[in-house]
Amino acid sequence: MKIGILVFPGTWSHQDFEHVCRDVVGIDCGLIWHKDTSVAGYDCLILPGGFAHGDYLRCGGIARFSPVMEAVVAFARSGGPVLGSCNGFQILCEAGLLPGALLRNTSLQYRCRWVHIRTESVSTPFTRAMRPGQVLKVPISHGEGRYYVPPQELAALEAQQQIIFRYATPDGQVTPEANPNGALDNIAGVCNAGRNVVGLMPHPERASEAVLGSTDGRLFFTSVLESLAAATR
Amino acid sequence: MVEARIHVTLKKSVLDPQGDTVKSGLASLGFSGVEDCRIGKFMVLKLQESDPQKARAQVDEMCRKLLANPVIEEYVFEISEVAG
Helix, strand or coil, rough: CCEEEEEEEEEHHHHHHHHHHHHHHCCCCEEECCCCHHHCCCCCCEEEEEEEHCCCCCCCCCCHHCHHHHHHHHHHCCCEEEEEEEEHHHHHHCCCCCEEECCCCCCCCEEEEEEEEEECCCCCCCCCCCCCCCEEEEEEEEECEEECCCHHHHHHHHCCCEEEEECCCCCCCCHHHCCCCHHHHHHEEEEEECEEEEEECCHHHHHCCCCCCCCCCHHHHHHHHHHHHHHHH | EEEEEEEEEEECCCCCCCHHHHHHHHCCCCCCCCCCCCCCCEEEECCHHHHHHHHHHHHHHHHHHCCCCCEEEEEEEEECCCCC
């Protein structure tokens, strides 16, 4: 079982993901450079945060043309689990693997702080070890995290339970005050129709050790371990 | 040669906090009659294509595929003939 962590020019969270996989959770992992054209040998892919290709034009807008993305799209279309965090979420939206888009925060300011997110669905490979409604303490670090989908698509996402996380208070109330970026309906994370591709703005890899202030992020890693183990049984 | 001048802005249905902030800045300066302000991107392309009709089709495809994100943005462009 091996996790592949994608690295684009400008990606900055890949070493944190590598550290958590290898040293904290004990999963084999490897880095995949954006010019590689194959993801063979990997059972799960992670697109970390950062500023891929400088976020020129739009966040994630150029990264989708990186040579590796063709293999990532094929992996995702064949049902392989793919997680995008922060800039990785933006790339997955731009690549058409996830619905919607991420816009400039309504505050117009970069937000780097702890938030709480409520787990809205545990039926994805990255949330199956969580409890429905479980509130996670995780950090955000972004200037463009305001999730948006057109109204008719929002209704469809809701109906198909593709909204995976919402910004909430520590006790799980979804309020405007708990929303750090103006995201539509407090949406912090979504999945695709096939439920194997998940994207969220927060950083689970920065919340996986007590010394950093939270271990809730570890649930993403244990979830995918469980789901891969279940798939091979 | 043909030059394309492309404007990309957020759709009307999408909140533009930058535009709103600039609008209130204008109001502070006494320009109280500004009804709306939208901030966008402006791109200028020079194309080898000499037929404006073909250039128009090319630029439209570029906008749809890359220069604008159809989920959140809309675009307009003008095509003009320029000296090489």
